[in-house]
Amino acid sequence: MAPKVLVSDKLSETAVQIFRDRGIDVTFDPTIGKDKEKLLSVIDQYDGLAIRSATKVTEKIIAAATNLKVVGRAGIGVDNVDIPAASKKGIIVMNTPFGNSITTAEHAIAMMFAVARQIPEASASTHDGKWEKSKFMGVELTAKTLGVIGAGNIGSIVISRALGLKMKVVAYDPFLSEERAREIGCQKVELDELLERADFITMHVPFTEKTANILSAENLAKTKKGVRIINCARGGLVDEAALADLLKSGHVAGAAFDVFAQEPATENPLFHLPNVVVTPHLGAATTEAQENVALQVAEQMSDYLLTGAVSNALNMPSVTAEEAAIMGPWVKLAEHLGAFVGQLTDEPIESIEVVYNGVVTGMNLKALDCAAIAGVMKATNPDVNMVSAPVIAKERGVELSQTTQDKTGVFDGYIRLVVKTATRERSIAGTVFSDGKPRFIQIKGINIDAEIGEHMLYTTNEDVPGIIGTLGQTMGENGVNIANFTLGRSGPKGGAIALLYLDAQPPADVLEKLMATGMFQQVKPLQFDAA
Numbered sequence: 001m002a003p004k005v006l007v008s009d010k011l012s013e014t015a016v017q018i019f020r021d022r023g024i025d026v027t028f029d030p031t032i033g034k035d036k037e038k039l040l041s042v043i044d045q046y047d048g049l050a051i052r053s054a055t056k057v058t059e060k061i062i063a064a065a066t067n068l069k070v071v072g073r074a075g076i077g078v079d080n081v082d083i084p085a086a087s088k089k090g091i092i093v094m095n096t097p098f099g100n101s102i103t104t105a106e107h108a109i110a111m112m113f114a115v116a117r118q119i120p121e122a123s124a125s126t127h128d129g130k131w132e133k134s135k136f137m138g139v140e141l142t143a144k145t146l147g148v149i150g151a152g153n154i155g156s157i158v159i160s161r162a163l164g165l166k167m168k169v170v171a172y173d174p175f176l177s178e179e180r181a182r183e184i185g186c187q188k189v190e191l192d193e194l195l196e197r198a199d200f201i202t203m204h205v206p207f208t209e210k211t212a213n214i215l216s217a218e219n220l221a222k223t224k225k226g227v228r229i230i231n232c233a234r235g236g237l238v239d240e241a242a243l244a245d246l247l248k249s250g251h252v253a254g255a256a257f258d259v260f261a262q263e264p265a266t267e268n269p270l271f272h273l274p275n276v277v278v279t280p281h282l283g284a285a286t287t288e289a290q291e292n293v294a295l296q297v298a299e300q301m302s303d304y305l306l307t308g309a310v311s312n313a314l315n316m317p318s319v320t321a322e323e324a325a326i327m328g329p330w331v332k333l334a335e336h337l338g339a340f341v342g343q344l345t346d347e348p349i350e351s352i353e354v355v356y357n358g359v360v361t362g363m364n365l366k367a368l369d370c371a372a373i374a375g376v377m378k379a380t381n382p383d384v385n386m387v388s389a390p391v392i393a394k395e396r397g398v399e400l401s402q403t404t405q406d407k408t409g410v411f412d413g414y415i416r417l418v419v420k421t422a423t424r425e426r427s428i429a430g431t432v433f434s435d436g437k438p439r440f441i442q443i444k445g446i447n448i449d450a451e452i453g454e455h456m457l458y459t460t461n462e463d464v465p466g467i468i469g470t471l472g473q474t475m476g477e478n479g480v481n482i483a484n485f486t487l488g489r490s491g492p493k494g495g496a497i498a499l500l501y502l503d504a505q506p507p508a509d510v511l512e513k514l515m516a517t518g519m520f521q522q523v524k525p526l527q528f529d530a531a
Contacts, residue, residue: 002023002024002025003024003025003047003048003069003305003306004024004025004026004027004045004046004047004048004067005019005024005025005026005027005046005047005048005049005050005301005305006026006027006029006032006042006043006045006046006048006049006050007019007026007027007028007029007030007050007051008029008030008032008033008039008049008050008051008054008055009030009033009050009051009052009053009054009055009074010030010052010054011028011030011050011052011074011294011297011298012290012291012294012295014291014294014295015050015074015291015294015295015297015298016028016298018295018298018299018302019050019298019301019302022302022306023306024048024301024302024305024306027046030054032055033051033052033054033055033056034054034055036056036058036061039055039061040060040061040064043061043064043065043068044064044065044066044067044068045067046065046067046068047067047068047069047070047305048068048069048070048071048072048301048304048305049065049068049070049071049072050072050074050297050298050301051071051072051073051074051080051081052073052074052075053075053077053080054080055080056080057071057080057081057082057086058082058085059082059085062082062085062086062089062091063085063089065089065091068089068091069090069091069092069304069305070091070092070093070094070301070304070305071086071091071092071093071094072094072095072096072297072298072300072301073093073094073095073096073297074096074099074290074293074294074296074297075095075096075099075100075284075293076095076096076097076100076284077095077234078093078095078314081093083314083315084391086315086387087315087387087388087391088388088391088392089388090384090385090386090387090388091387092304092310092313092315092316092387093313093314093315094297094300094301094304094310094311094312094313094314095297095312095314096292096293096296096297096300096312097153097312098153098296098312099289099292099293099295099296100283100284100286100289100290100292100293101153101154101157102157102289103283103284103285103286103288103289104154104232104283104284104289105154105157105158105161105204106161107232107258107279107282107283108154108158108202108204108230108232108258108283109158109161109162109165111230111232111256111258111277111279112141112146112200112202112228112230112256113141114256114277115228115230115254115255115256115275115276115277116138116139116140116141116200116228116254117136117138117139118136118138118254118275119277120277121136121274121275122136139199139253141162141165141166141167141200142165142166142167143166143167143168144167144168144199144200145167145168145169145170145197145198145199145200146158146159146162146167146168146169146170146198146199146200146201146202147169147170147171147172147194147195147197147198147200147201147202148162148169148170148171148172148173148186148201148202148204149171149172149173149191149194149201149202149203149204149205149214150171150172150173150203150204150205150211150233151171151173151176151180151181151184151186151204152173152175152204152205154204154233155171155173155204155205156184158202158204159171159184159185159186160184160185163185167200168187169185169186169187170186170187170188170189170193170194170197170198171186171187171188171189171194172188172189172190172191172194173188173205176188191214191219192222195219195222195223195224196222196223196224197224198223198224198227199224199226199227199228200227200228200229200230201215201223201227201228201229201230202229202230202231202232203215203230203231203232203233203234203237203238204232204233205233205234205237206233206234207233207234207235207236207237211234211237212236212237213236213237213238213239214237214238215229215237215238215239215243216239216242217239217242220238220239220242220243220246220252221246221251223246223251223252225250225251226251226252226253227251227252227253228252228253228254228255228256229243229252229254229255229256230255230256230257231255231256231257231258231259232256232257232258232259232283233259234259235259235260235261235262235263235265236261238257240260240261240268240269240270241269243255243269243270244269244270244273247270247273247274247275247276248273253275254275254276254277255270255273255275255276255277256276256277256278257270257276257277257278257279258278258279258280258281258282258283259281259283260281263281264280265278265280300312303321307321307324307325308321308324308328309321309323309324310367315387315391316367316370316386316387317364317366317367317370318364319364319367323363323364323367326363327363327364327367327368328436329432329436329437329438330360330363330368330415330432330438331367331368331371332371332438332529333415333430333431333432333438334354334368334369334371334372334375334415334417335371335372335374335375335529336375336430336438336440336452336528336529337372337375337415337416337417337428337429337430337440338371338372338373338374338375338376338377338378338417339375339376339378339379339526339527339528339529340375340428340440340443340458340526340528341375341376341417341419341426341428342375342376342377342378342379342380342419343379343524343526343527344426344458344524345376345379345419345421345426347421347422347423348396348421348422349376349393349396349398349419349420349421350397350398350399350420350421350422351398351399351400351401351418351419351420352372352373352376352393352398352399352400352401352417352418352419353400353401353402353403353417353418353419353420354368354369354372354373354401354402354403354415354416354417354418355402355403355404355405355415355416355417355418356368356402356403356404356405356413356415357404357405357406357407357408357409357411357413357414357415357416358405358406358407358408358411358412358413358414359407359412359413360413360414360415361404361405361406361413365402365404367386368415369390369400369402370386370387370389370390371386372415372417373389373390373393373400374386374388374389376389376393376417376419377389377392377393411431411441412431413431413432414429414430414431414441415429415430415431416428416429416442417429426444427442427443427444427445428440428442428443428444429441429442429443437451437452438452439451439452440452440486440499443488443497443499444460444490444495444497445490446488446489446490446495446496446497447488448486448487448488448497448499449486450484450486450499450501451484451486451501452501452528453483453484453501453502453528454527454528454529455501455502455503455504455505455506455525455526455527456499456500456501456502456525456526456527456528457498457499457500457502457506457523457524457525457526458497458498458499458500458522458523458524458525458526459471459497459498459500459514459520459522459523459524460495460496460497460520460521460522461495461496461497461498461519461520461521462493462494462495462496462521463489463490463491463492463493463494463495463496464493464519466519467487467496467498467519468485468487468498470514470517470519471485471498471500471514472485474510474513474514474517475500475502475506475510478506478507478509478510478513480502480503480504480506480507480510481502481503481504482500482501482502482503483501483502483503484500484501485498485499485500485501486498486499486500486501505525505527506525511523511525
């Protein structure tokens with residue numbers, strides 16, 4: 001059955017057609033996004049939801065979305081999506097962070113020009129029939145120092161445009177390396193130095209706990225007298241009241257804002273001040289940008305629903321279509337390793353470590369981590385998936401870690417999973433053979449070669465004669481067919497294990513008969529996803 005997608009906001013017909021061309025059953029109704037009750041009543045019918053900013057994907061909507069797998073936001077801002085609730089439900093949330101990058105960067109440059117030359121005020125004055133040439137004395141951008149807070153995708157485009165205007169550029173970004181700074185043509189500095197040196201300051205960072213009020217009253221006071229400040233990123237990055245005071249005192253010569261702490265902004269401390277340029281969140285408002293993000297979100301959602309490829313997700317590692325094809329068996333192996341340990345563990349888990357060895361270390365390890373953690377967590381919560389499992393694990397206080405190793409042993413690559421509780425540690429390793437089938441290759445340090453099936457039986461015992469016969473006879477007498485049988489031991493007379501691949505799950509009384517023989521320390525039926 002074709003996946004079903006609801007487009008609840010205004011997307012272009014071209015974008016909607018992409019869903020159709022990819023074989024998606026799409027419903028295009030841009031009125032639903034503003035009708036909460038209508039959306040609530042129909043959302044359970046859909047695998048995907050494509051939105052802009054009008055649709056509010058609340059916790060209540062997510063709770064009713066019993067089949068929803070992905071929410072795609074045409075644009076960068078996802079303030080209208082409850083991402084934690086979506087993550088717990090296992091719903092991927094995607095955005096399109098690059099579709100409007102050029103448009104937003106160009107708007108910042110335009111706002112910088114506007115405030116440097118007081119263009120809006122001069123335009124209004126001239127429209128009124130005045131001719132006030134001497135009143136609107138501006139400043140050149142050439143040779144001025146531009147301070148860029150945030151040198152990511154949009155910030156780097158702004159830097160490129162500013163260099164074309166012959167400006168000097170300093171940038172503050174904790175994630176900016178010296179090499180990258182040289183590559184894009186700016187000087188990396190700390191925030192205090194940027195504030196002291198910049199003639200113009202522009203911000204290109206998301207709104208987070210660390211960036212909230214980054215231009216506080218204290219930091220604004222550190223700026224050079226006559227500075228001009230541009231914000232086309234996110235509201236809440238600047239103390240607007242403190243900035244208004246500095247504009248009135250003349251310390252700040254001008255400001256240009258496209259975003260505000262409260263939106264829609266019908267009133268604001270910056271409104272009606274001289275040489276303050278304001279626009280109603282127009283950063284992404286060009287025909288090209290709106291079309292680009294719509295087309296991009298349609299392609300991303302279709303890729304995920306049809307091939308499992310994940311791109312620009314906010315709560316899941318990205319996996320390309322090519323990676324999905326190559327990594328598929330390894331993802332399944334990671335899930336199986338997790339499922340094995342999860343089904344054997346009946347006490348609270350304290351830590352999960354995933355160890356990658358050899359060729360697998362070059363793969364998308366974040367995605368493999370998610371698969372392994374999901375396998376473990378499904379034992380107690382069948383509804384978890386690769387999106388929700390890490391969130392739930394962290395909520396339960398489980399410490400998650402990852403280790404990589406160069407190739408050791410006879411296998412080109414393998415994954416080992418180590419799970420610790422308060423009383424014990426369990427480990428299991430597996431690999432993918434050339435036939436694309438995952439195999440268990442070690443359990444409790446004991447080497448094996450076990451094919452993985454939907455129904456399995458795991459036993460532990462002392463290495464004594466009669467184990468194989470007892471298992472085979474008991475299964476045969478009770479009509480349980482054995483498809484494959486794998487044994488392993490630590491050494492003669494030491495600990496031993498058996499893994500039986502069965503055609504069906506053995507009844508409880510069969511397990512009781514095995515334990516009643518006194519030959520086994522543990523008899524545990526296991527189930528693995530056959531898909």
